[in-house]
Amino acid sequence: MDAIVTDRLTLSYGSVNALKEVTFAVHRGELYGIIGADGAGKTTLFRILATLVLPDSGQAWVDGYDVKAQYREIRRRIGYMPGRFSLYQDLSVKENLSFYASVFGTTIKENYELIAPIYSHLEPFARRKAGNLSGGMKQKLALCCALIHKPSVLFLDEPTTGVDPVSRQEFWDMLGDLRSRGITILVSTPYMDEANRCDRIALMREGEFMQVDTPQHIIASYRDELWAAESDNMFRLLGDIRHFEGVKRCYTFGVEHHFTADATVVERLRTYLAARGYKELTIRRVAATIEDCYMQLEDKYHG
Amino acid sequence: MDSVIKVEELTKRFGNFTAVDHISFSVQRGEIFGFLGANGAGKTTAMRMLCGLSRPTSGRGMVAGYDIETQYEDIKNNIGYMSQRFSLYEDLKVWENIRLFGGIYGVDEKEIKHRTDELLAELHFEKERNAYVKSLPLGWKQKLAFSVAIFHRPSIVFLDEPTGGVDPATRRQFWEMIYAAAEQGITIFVTTHYMDEAEYCNRVSIMVDGRIDALDTPRRLKSEFGATTMDEVFRALARHAGRKE
Numbered sequence: 001m002d003a004i005v006t007d008r009l010t011l012s013y014g015s016v017n018a019l020k021e022v023t024f025a026v027h028r029g030e031l032y033g034i035i036g037a038d039g040a041g042k043t044t045l046f047r048i049l050a051t052l053v054l055p056d057s058g059q060a061w062v063d064g065y066d067v068k069a070q071y072r073e074i075r076r077r078i079g080y081m082p083g084r085f086s087l088y089q090d091l092s093v094k095e096n097l098s099f100y101a102s103v104f105g106t107t108i109k110e111n112y113e114l115i116a117p118i119y120s121h122l123e124p125f126a127r128r129k130a131g132n133l134s135g136g137m138k139q140k141l142a143l144c145c146a147l148i149h150k151p152s153v154l155f156l157d158e159p160t161t162g163v164d165p166v167s168r169q170e171f172w173d174m175l176g177d178l179r180s181r182g183i184t185i186l187v188s189t190p191y192m193d194e195a196n197r198c199d200r201i202a203l204m205r206e207g208e209f210m211q212v213d214t215p216q217h218i219i220a221s222y223r224d225e226l227w228a229a230e231s232d233n234m235f236r237l238l239g240d241i242r243h244f245e246g247v248k249r250c251y252t253f254g255v256e257h258h259f260t261a262d263a264t265v266v267e268r269l270r271t272y273l274a275a276r277g278y279k280e281l282t283i284r285r286v287a288a289t290i291e292d293c294y295m296q297l298e299d300k301y302h303g
Numbered sequence: 304m305d306s307v308i309k310v311e312e313l314t315k316r317f318g319n320f321t322a323v324d325h326i327s328f329s330v331q332r333g334e335i336f337g338f339l340g341a342n343g344a345g346k347t348t349a350m351r352m353l354c355g356l357s358r359p360t361s362g363r364g365m366v367a368g369y370d371i372e373t374q375y376e377d378i379k380n381n382i383g384y385m386s387q388r389f390s391l392y393e394d395l396k397v398w399e400n401i402r403l404f405g406g407i408y409g410v411d412e413k414e415i416k417h418r419t420d421e422l423l424a425e426l427h428f429e430k431e432r433n434a435y436v437k438s439l440p441l442g443w444k445q446k447l448a449f450s451v452a453i454f455h456r457p458s459i460v461f462l463d464e465p466t467g468g469v470d471p472a473t474r475r476q477f478w479e480m481i482y483a484a485a486e487q488g489i490t491i492f493v494t495t496h497y498m499d500e501a502e503y504c505n506r507v508s509i510m511v512d513g514r515i516d517a518l519d520t521p522r523r524l525k526s527e528f529g530a531t532t533m534d535e536v537f538r539a540l541a542r543h544a545g546r547k548e
Contacts, residue, residue, distance in 0.1 A: 037473060165496060251472075254499035
């Protein structure tokens with residue numbers, strides 16, 4: 001059996017449908033990413049799989065055990081790093097880790113080998129209170145705490161939100177290392193660039209999985225002709241391209257704007273923009289990224 | 304062009320730890336200024352001084368025409384502030400949030416009524432006037448939070464990671480609002496960990512170990528560092544950080 005299996009998981013809070021018949025499976029040893037915004041239902045899904053809430057309907061198994069009937073077995077086998085809180089701010093780095101080890105009936109020493117590559121970053125601050133660590137360090141400590149009992153499945157709910165780009169990269173390097181040790185990892189993130197580091201990803205929105213595949217396949221399935229435009233006045237350019245007949249969508253994309261249109265439309269657009277007096281105007285054909293795929297799905301959603 | 308922020312040698316020490324180490328820069332009216340740095344580089348400490356919430360150990364600064372050392376109460380009245388973590392009261396209705404923040408910033412009762420109608424019409428939110436904020440989709444909440452932050456017409460608004468944890472579509476809508484506000488002359492001071500957003504700024508500063516190690520337009524920074532993206536510029540600078548936390 002796969003490490004995580006769900007069958008039509010559904011949960012509502014009052015009139016809000018947090019999760020709508022979500023069915024998916026995560027293979028053993030897979031690094032599986034859930035990509036979606038605040039409110040997409042990611043946390044609800046994690047809470048069900050971590051046996052903290054029961055679904056209204058549907059079933060789920062983690063490491064072969066049923067989340068309803070066999071929750072005690074599951075709790076022994078998983079590591080869970082919730083998005084907001086998982087550390088005791090008034091305990092030191094070392095105390096937090098010892099506490100989590102004792103909860104699971106183990107010691108830091110017993111499983112030190114697994115956390116050593118991560119904990120070595122923290123050891124110089126072992127006596128500092130967790131509350132006085134900054135973003136990147138807190139996340140590393142929380143990861144150590146989630147790993148201290150050698151779980152077979154790891155749930156990480158937005159571990160890198162609010163973390164700077166360099167610390168994010170370090171964190172993902174650590175996940176790659178854990179994956180190579182055979183630990184199954186389910187991780188959620190709003191950062192599209194992190195999607196590329198997963199074996200498979202699910203794009204999630206309003207309680208549903210919109211698309212599931214490898215990042216490469218998702219990118220390959222992008223069908224529109226995608227272009228990038230740049231000029232001296234980017235704000236005005238955004239409106240001009242967006243409202244030009246034949247342009248399907250146009251949005252900011254870092255230093256450029258991305259837009260989709262047929263080649264014939266782009267030729268007319270060039271002439272039009274030249275006449276509007278833009279300086280240093282360039283338009284070039286570009287390959288789609290995961291972020292462009294998300295924007296395309298977003299459009300389909302709105303019709 | 305006149306400057307809305309001007310600081311010289313601004314420094315903040317906690318005991319023998321120098322969180323902000325002699326930073327000097329200025330921000331022009333109507334500019335979108337990106338304030339970047341790794342976690343722990345000193346951004347939050349610097350921003351708290353600029354917002355009048357803490358006093359510098361040494362150095363000088365003017366924000367919105369007031370001295371950060373002596374006129375910090377005036378600063379608080381003349382700036383806008385929004386963060387991802389806190390911006391609106393979820394258990395209050397849309398109109399109640401607007402009225403509360405308008406009142407806190409000293410906008411008079413009649414003017415609040417008038418501007419509330421105007422704001423709701425602009426956002427196409429007339430139907431949501433009596434809705435609880437917690438019932439709004441995230442994208443709407445953000446638009447409302449930003450509008451509330453500039454409701455008292457400050458000359459500058461501070462945005463502290465306004466888009467953390469937000470999906471790509473909503474982030475873009477938010478940046479279009481920022482652009483529009485800047486076009487109207489409101490100065491934008493923004494922190495972010497998304498490097499594509501750094502590209503949307505007129506100028507960007509990057510803090511490393513309490514100092515500003517780079518400050519220029521994204522285009523010039525990239526050419527200076529021989530990089531194609533701001534992400535590469537950021538990495539090149541942050542790699543040399545001595546301070547881990």
